[in-house]
Amino acid sequence: MLKVGIIGGAGYTGGEMLRLLINHPEVSISFAHSRSNAGKPVHAVHPDLIGDTELRFAEKFHDDIDVLFLCVGHGEARTFLAENHWPAHVKIIDLSQDFRLAEKAVIGDRTFVYGLPELNRDAIRSANNIANPGCFATALQLGLLPLAKAGILKEVHTTGITGSTGAGQSLAATSHFSWRANNIQAYKTLTHQHLKEIGQSVKQLQPDADGGINFVPWRGDFTRGIFISSQLECALSAEEVYVLFEDFYKDHPFTTASREPIYLKQVLNTNKCVIQPEKVGSKLVVHSAIDNLLKGASGQAVQNMNLMFGLNERSGLNMKSIGF
Incomplete structure (x- = not known):
């Protein structure tokens, strides 16, 4: 049994991590740390x-574990690791954005590997530290990577909508029910923080890709999930596009290319990403959908843990969708 510790177990991603790991057949949770909830039952x-579970939130943490999940806010993970020494045998999976970019992937003697299994599976298997991708970044780049691998990715225009859990658990004006209900809003137009990690991944497969990704994210009137539509020029036929996507993802258990229209409820409460390429004239539109808290966060982190420790990639992640 792997011994696991969680820092930041009270938030949305920490809660999802607990739900997954409590039911993981090869994991024992040694502690779930929370400063504000220490001593309380989970x-x-x-x-x-x-x-x-009878687990209680811990006030203190220890290093008698195999892997540590950092479910803390952006900027807090780097501070936490700078202030607390962890022995080399403890593998670390960080769910913040602190180590995702190559120029920020090192702290002390630890170097973080970008944890998108569909891109870096072999590197993840041999890694000691993982920077878990962002939720929008996961959904968006999984829709583009087959095109980059083929060297045909051009300027992309993307829209994507996310549920309120993407904003985290702390209340803000735009995460109140009374604001979200019957409402929608564009935000961070063309400036979303995930664009840098998406560009980094694209260039890993297509170094000359310089057309840019023009991304407009939306806040949606629902709690969880992300739906992306990316549009670009493409000379391939519809059949050639289908084959390109199917071949790229054939060995990846959680990402599937569909020839039929996709929708958000197919992926909610799962670690799946479903992708639908749609050819209309000279235009290609790639739709992709994920659960932002699972494939976009905690589920993908567990998937990475499974790869790092040589477990079945699907272990602890065989969940059913909500269906309706």
Whole structure:
């Protein structure tokens, strides 16, 4: 059994991590740390876990573990690792954006590998530290990587909508129910922070890709999930595009190319990404959908852990979609 520690177990990603790991057949949770909830039962903060675990939030943490998940805010992971020494045998998976870019991937004697399995599976298997991708970044780049691998990615115009959980658990004006209900808003137009990591991944497969990704994210009137539509010029036929995507993802258990229209409920409560390429004249539109808290965060982190420790990639992640 792998011994696991969680820092930041009270938030959305920490809660999802607990839900997954409590049911993982090869994991034992050594501690789930929370400064603000120390001593409380986990189900006092995550009420759905009542009856599933007697675990309490820990005030202190220790290094008698195999892997540490950092479910803390952006900027907090780097500070935490600078202030707390962890022995080399403890593998670290960070869910913040602190180590995703190559120029920021090192702290002390630790170097972080970008944890997108569909791109870096072999590197993840031999890594000691993982920078888990962002949620929008995961959905968007999984829709583009087959095109980059073929060397045909051009300027992309993308829109994407996300649920309120993408904003984190702390309340803000735009995450209140009364604001979100029956509402939609564009934000961070063409400036979203995930664009840099997306560009980094694209250039890994297509170094001459310089057309740019023009991304307009939207806040949606729902709690979880991301739906992306990316549009670009493409000379391939519809059949050639289908084959390109199917071949790229044939060995990746959680990402599937569909020839039929896709929708958000296909992926909610799963670690799946579904992708639909759609050819209309000279235009290619690639739709992709994920659950932002699972494939976009905690589920992908567990997938990375499975790869790092030589476990079945699907272990602990065989979940059903909500369906309807």
